[in-house]
Amino acid sequence: MDWQSIYQSKLTSAEEAVRAIQSGQRVVVGHAAGAPQQLLKAMVAQKERYQGVEMVHMLCLGDGGYLGEGMEEHFRFNGIFVGANNRKAVEEGRGDYTPCFFHEFPKLFQKQLPVDVALIQVSRPDENGFCSFGVSCDYTKPAAELAKVVIAEANDRMPYIGGDNLIHVSKLTHIVETSVPILELPLPKIGETEKKLGEYVASLVEDGSTLQLGIGAIPDAVLMFLKDKKDLGIHSEMFSDGLIDLVELGVVNGRQKSLHQGELVATFLMGSQRLYDFVNNNPLVKMYPVNHVNHPCVVMQNHKMVSINSCIEVDLMGQVASESIGLKQFSGVGGQVDFVRGVSMAEGGKSIIATPATAAGGKVSRIVPFLAHGAAVSTSRNDVDYIVTEYGIAPLKGLTLRQRALNLIAIAHPDFRESLMEEFHRRFAPAAAPAGV
Numbered sequence: 001m002d003w004q005s006i007y008q009s010k011l012t013s014a015e016e017a018v019r020a021i022q023s024g025q026r027v028v029v030g031h032a033a034g035a036p037q038q039l040l041k042a043m044v045a046q047k048e049r050y051q052g053v054e055m056v057h058m059l060c061l062g063d064g065g066y067l068g069e070g071m072e073e074h075f076r077f078n079g080i081f082v083g084a085n086n087r088k089a090v091e092e093g094r095g096d097y098t099p100c101f102f103h104e105f106p107k108l109f110q111k112q113l114p115v116d117v118a119l120i121q122v123s124r125p126d127e128n129g130f131c132s133f134g135v136s137c138d139y140t141k142p143a144a145e146l147a148k149v150v151i152a153e154a155n156d157r158m159p160y161i162g163g164d165n166l167i168h169v170s171k172l173t174h175i176v177e178t179s180v181p182i183l184e185l186p187l188p189k190i191g192e193t194e195k196k197l198g199e200y201v202a203s204l205v206e207d208g209s210t211l212q213l214g215i216g217a218i219p220d221a222v223l224m225f226l227k228d229k230k231d232l233g234i235h236s237e238m239f240s241d242g243l244i245d246l247v248e249l250g251v252v253n254g255r256q257k258s259l260h261q262g263e264l265v266a267t268f269l270m271g272s273q274r275l276y277d278f279v280n281n282n283p284l285v286k287m288y289p290v291n292h293v294n295h296p297c298v299v300m301q302n303h304k305m306v307s308i309n310s311c312i313e314v315d316l317m318g319q320v321a322s323e324s325i326g327l328k329q330f331s332g333v334g335g336q337v338d339f340v341r342g343v344s345m346a347e348g349g350k351s352i353i354a355t356p357a358t359a360a361g362g363k364v365s366r367i368v369p370f371l372a373h374g375a376a377v378s379t380s381r382n383d384v385d386y387i388v389t390e391y392g393i394a395p396l397k398g399l400t401l402r403q404r405a406l407n408l409i410a411i412a413h414p415d416f417r418e419s420l421m422e423e424f425h426r427r428f429a430p431a432a433a434p435a436g437v
């Protein structure tokens, strides 16, 4: 049968398609902006059909109707990240968090969390019958390849992006055609603090570097200060709108990349419609599954690799808590440690954790003597390299505990430096204390 006939034979409505989900099954949902909104709505609308369906995903844009109060009998959330629409459910015990490095999610789906159903969103098929996973390749493609049943929303607004990012229509169990905009991430607000942070981080980026950037205001602020650099490359878990100007200016061209030369490499994308138009059918942009992009052994193959991520707090030894505020699971480890580890093995690599010096409207310091009770360490003191705040840069790698503490205190908010110094004196013999580095 030709692919067109196969495609036609699988077309159905969203309402019909989600009836393939059985009570008690594990459903893996396409990631972030790639989450299939129409399928999720159809599933929630028929909630009475389901008992104890386990919903697994990382970020998921949209309202997440299955996470609301009163849904727990039908759906149980098992998060491999905690985000805006499911934080409350996890906090209130109506959902759980499973710790795991981002690059290992596909392995999780092979071993401990086998996938019954993958609910995904893809582009319409190309002339050879392949749909693109578009903005979310990450764990979405591996989950679809492992699932017993694959239900796909084929959206004509999903950008077509190449790389290792395609699935043939014959591999889909049910297909629902849609034509809806891809959900957008509001552009972050870049204030004076972020600009200062951006300037310090950019000062660490040498010409010819390859970058990994996280989500939000700080990465976008960094990009603002890279306009005078030359021959930068991208090998990043994700990128957003902030990158487009640098590509158009010729600053980011991938010319000096030692892996995937000339390609803008990512595993997922989130941004505005401008980003989605930029990446659609763009031969420069290549998406690969997360077990490739984020694997430390792949990351390390990029010379002059620089990773830029953020955190919740850092203690005076350089232990970085990036995913929990004390006992409260705020997000997840995501790809932070994947990149920190890969960068540390890369020739000329630098890993940067950039954070405002304070949180909660300036009331708390993010540089602390001890992490909050119950906080999870994301990046360990053995892995940490540079910490940056709006007050400067603290190099930590290769330094003693005493030197680390002094370097960190020097970039803390001035209001907290005195109390941090008191802790320093309590902990270390003041007479023997050398200056910071």
Ligand code: COA
Binding pocket: 213, 214, 215, 216, 237, 238, 309, 310, 311, 312, 313, 322, 323, 325, 330, 331, 332, 333, 334, 335, 336, 359, 360, 361, 364, 365, 366
């Ligand atoms: N004590 C108390 N509250 C704190 C706090 C602290 N030490 N640190 C942060 N908060 C509060 C903030 O005040 C803010 O609350 P508000 O919105 O009411 O003001 C909230 O927590 C969020 O903090 P913020 O720093 O604005 O979060 P963010 O959206 O910039 O995300 C991380 C920062 C660290 C949570 C995020 O980068 C992350 O999840 N990182 C781990 C994963 C990762 O690095 N992945 C790789 C890149 S995608």
